[in-house]
Amino acid sequence: MSAAPDPKQRKRMALTAALAAAAVIGMAGMAFAAVPLYDMFCKVTGYGGTTQDAVQASNVILDRTIEVRFDSNVAPDLPLEFTPLQLTETVRLCETGIARYRVRNLSDEPVTAVASYNVAPHKVGIYFRKLECFCFQDQTIAPHEEVELPVVYYVDPELASDIETEEVNSVTLSYTFFRSADQAAAALAQ
Secondary structure (H helix, E strand, C coil): CCCCCCHHHHHHHHHHHHHHHHHHHHHHHHHHHHHHHHHHHHHHHCHHHCCEECCCCCCCCCCCEEEEEEEEEECCCCCEEEEECCCEEEEECCCCEEEEEEEEECCCCCEEEEEEEEEECHHHHHHEEEEECCCCCCEEECCCCEEEEEEEEEECHHHHHCHHHCCCCEEEEEEEEEECHHHHHHHHHC
């Protein structure tokens, strides 16, 4: 038979157990906080091409121009056709631009989809401001319906004073449509 641990050994074992429990609780907390913290980080820094929302454009319009290219993609499981109505637009910094995309449901069933976006090069994301956008909103498109979706935007004039972006003369705004989580869940339940 083994002897009972002495009081010092019991304290060490209790401390080790407490530290292990704290580590597990801390990791679980960080796992739940990771997505909102990453989202907040991307919105603040423009990391990963995350654009910024704006309420209104600045009244300062610079002479420097930038070409904005428009790209569209559709997840493989969606019966949608999705295209920009124009491939490029040249705007002056802080001049309001409008891009229009067309989405058409190619199926005999209604489709609910949601679009996400990014900007390339990623370092420009912090300067790309959306005034109006269809992104992250469920779009339900009736069978064979065609819908036009606008994006109202401007490129912040601060881009001109950032040495990291002085060589940038074009930016690509890219959208991808995915099946809405609500519609995907309903399809799995059937």
